[in-house]
Amino acid sequence: MAFAIYTKADAWPITEGQPDVSPLLGHWINTKSDTDYISELIVSQRGGSVVIQLFGAGTAEPIDWGETTATPYVSGRSLEAGGFHARYDFGQIETLIAANQKLGILVIQVYSSFKDGSGRHDHFSREFFHRRGGSQ
């Protein structure tokens, strides 16, 4: 069977085994304590899925976004998960999350779109997170 190839990476040989998502797991804290975006998140593995729970920066307390399933991706030719993406749809606001990990830092890009007719501009952020209390 021929598979579609749109990049050279698409042609890499298939590696047996499941992606190792452990580099993504944990309770992550924004390095920027006065962020206007995401203050912290929890990434866990449940069954065969990766589940994330985000907390938005609030004026008083963090705002719990609840849980959603994330899709992990390997990086390069190894089975180590290099990142994930996920989506939250709150009805009036839809947010896409794109994350990658490097050297113990989780880099998270957040793309929020407003669908409520408020005229607010869609916004983007890219911030850094370290594991709460250090390593796993």
Add this chain to the structure above:
Amino acid sequence: MTEAQDTVGLPAAREGQVDLSPLLGTWVNSNDATKWIKKLILARKGDLFTLHTFTVEEPTDWGEVEITTYRDSGGELGFHAVYQVGSIEAVFAANVNKGLIVIVAFYQFKDGSGRPNFLCREFYYRESPSV
């Protein structure tokens, strides 16, 4: 009270130096598998700013050195430091990005071992007393 607030009442930073007070404190390497700097402490001694470096391998305590401080066009802080520890000469170039200190460390080995010059770039987050 934060360590930065502790500097209130101290002499102004040395002429030309940028005030690094917002960064004073302990910073921890995000990479727990690092072979190099695992922790650093930024402090103020009178009108000087200092760096105390702790590494993974012996000697783990590199001691305290005076640093030169900078601010970039976007207002972010940075510093550089030079260490001579045994046969290792190290230059650290650091900048701040959204609450992280990013350090590029340049190492030269003057022990005749022939080890090539080496650099690494790692990330440090502020140690939180609450976790």
